[in-house]
Amino acid sequence: xxxxxxxxxxxxxxxxxxxxxxxxxxxIGDENMKVPQGMKPQEQKNESPYVVDLDxxxxxxxxxxxxxxxxxxxxxxxxxxxxxxxxxxxxxxxxNSMILSNIATLQRYQGKLSDAVKNYxxxxxxxxxxxxxxxxxxxxxxxxxxxxxxxxxxxxVCELDLYNTEARYSLGVLAMERGxxxxxxxxxxxxxxxxxxxxxxxxxxxxLHKRNGNHGRAAELFSQVIKVQPSAQLLGHRAxxxxxxxxxxxxxxxxxxxxxxxxxxxxxxxxxxxxxxxxFQRDDMERDIDTAVSLGLSRDYITQSLGD
Numbered sequence: 027x028x029x030x031x032x033x034x035x036x037x038x039x040x041x042x043x044x045x046x047x048x049x050x051x052x053x054i055g056d057e058n059m060k061v062p063q064g065m066k067p068q069e070q071k072n073e074s075p076y077v078v079d080l081d082x083x084x085x086x087x088x089x090x091x092x093x094x095x096x097x098x099x100x101x102x103x104x105x106x107x108x109x110x111x112x113x114x115x116x117x118x119x120x121x122n123s124m125i126l127s128n129i130a131t132l133q134r135y136q137g138k139l140s141d142a143v144k145n146y147x148x149x150x151x152x153x154x155x156x157x158x159x160x161x162x163x164x165x166x167x168x169x170x171x172x173x174x175x176x177x178x179x180x181x182x183v184c185e186l187d188l189y190n191t192e193a194r195y196s197l198g199v200l201a202m203e204r205g206x207x208x209x210x211x212x213x214x215x216x217x218x219x220x221x222x223x224x225x226x227x228x229x230x231x232x233x234l235h236k237r238n239g240n241h242g243r244a245a246e247l248f249s250q251v252i253k254v255q256p257s258a259q260l261l262g263h264r265a266x267x268x269x270x271x272x273x274x275x276x277x278x279x280x281x282x283x284x285x286x287x288x289x290x291x292x293x294x295x296x297x298x299x300x301x302x303x304x305x306f307q308r309d310d311m312e313r314d315i316d317t318a319v320s321l322g323l324s325r326d327y328i329t330q331s332l333g334d
Contacts, residue, residue, distance in 0.1 A: 084115075084116075085111075085112075085115040085116075086112050086115045086116040086119060089108050089109070089111045089112035089115060090108070090109065090112050090125070092108040093105045093106075093108035093109045093112070093128075096108065102132045102135050102136050103132075103136065105132055106129055106132045106133065106136075109125050109128060109129050109132070110129065112125055113125055113126070120152075122149075122152065123149045123152040123153040123156070123159075124149070126145045126146075126148050126149035126152070127145070127146060127149040127156075127158075127159050127162065129145050130142040130143075130144075130145035130146040130149065130162070130163075130166075131162065133145065134166055134169075139166065139169065139170050142166055143163065143166060143167070143170070146159060146162055146163040146166065147163070150163065155186055157183050157186055157187050157190065160179045160180075160182055160183045160186075160193075161179070161180075161183060161192060161193065163179050164176045164177075164179035164180050164183070164193070164196065165196075167179065168196075168200070173200060176196075176200065177197065177200060180193040180194075180196050180197045180200075181193075181197065184197070189220050189221075191217045191220055191221060191224055191226050191227075192226070194213045194214075194216050194217050194220075194226075195213070195214070195217060195226040195229070195230055197213050198210040198211075198213035198214050198217075198230050199230070199233065201213065202233065202234060202237060207234060207237070207238070210230070210234055211231075211234060213230070214226075214227055214230035214231050214234065215227075217230065225250075225251045225254055225255055228247045228248075228250050228251050229247070229248070229251050229260070231247055232244045232245075232247035232248045232251070232263065233263070235247065236263065236266070236267055239270075241267040241268075241270040241271050242267075242271060244263075244264075244267050245264050245267040245268060245271070248260055248263050248264040248267065249264065252264065256283075256287075257287070258284040258285075258287040258288035258291055258294065259284075259288075261280045261281070261283055261284035261287075262280070262281070262284050262291070262293055262294055262297055264280050265277040265280035265281045265284065265297050265301075266297060266300075268280065269297065269300050269301060269304065272304070274301060274304060274305065277297070277301055278301055281294055281297050281298050281301065285298075290321055291321070292317075292318040292319075292321035292322050292323040293318075293323070295314045295315075295317045295318040295321065295323075296314070296315075296318045296323060296328055296331060296332075298310075298314045299311045299314035299315050299318065299328070299332060300331070300332060302314060303332060311332075315328055315332075
């Protein structure tokens, strides 16, 4: 029997699926790790002080170890099956909360959203104060357009963790999408109070300025965040601001860089279609529209965005 941190047994692998923000949990208790909005799951060091006596020769551990192998291979269905076997082997194991959470994340990657909600909820029944579980389920509710359920989870996170900026950012974005810009600004200012240097504060305010048509200020704020943590999403937002200001060369550069990072993001092809429209390059615009449609954007939405 080895004395190890509980987090060692679950998912040290990189999980690079693109479902938007779900986080693999590799420690149990109230102090789970957090991932900022918009980040994909990535390899993380387990810094939890929670240490248990763990027999690595048990069927439970071997099932989890097998699941981790399939995680490395991005074989989500097989990883899910091995984690289910682990729970079946030891149904009363207190580590099953994080096992259930990881099963839910794998199900989310496979598009099994209803099953994922059920398993996040089962995990939360076992560890109701787990902030990461609440953040994961909230993000899933957003994906499923269950906005009020998402708001409830994010607000619960804020109650449990007075310094959590991710939940406040998400609540701010949801408020902005409902047209409550005052509430959004208040939430973003709470982030600034918690951490004056927070990139989430600058990103939130950038989105707010963009929504209000202040594209110059929005571009400045996006630039501050991009300088520290560039992403295709942020570059796309700044490119959209540049297009509104007719800074076409700057927009082109951002779109090109973003496409190198995320070549299958349909929104970036929509932006390039806007750019080509402004340059009167009709054939190029139509090609980008077709690509965006093939990657999942509706043609009606694209037509509305282009103003045709």
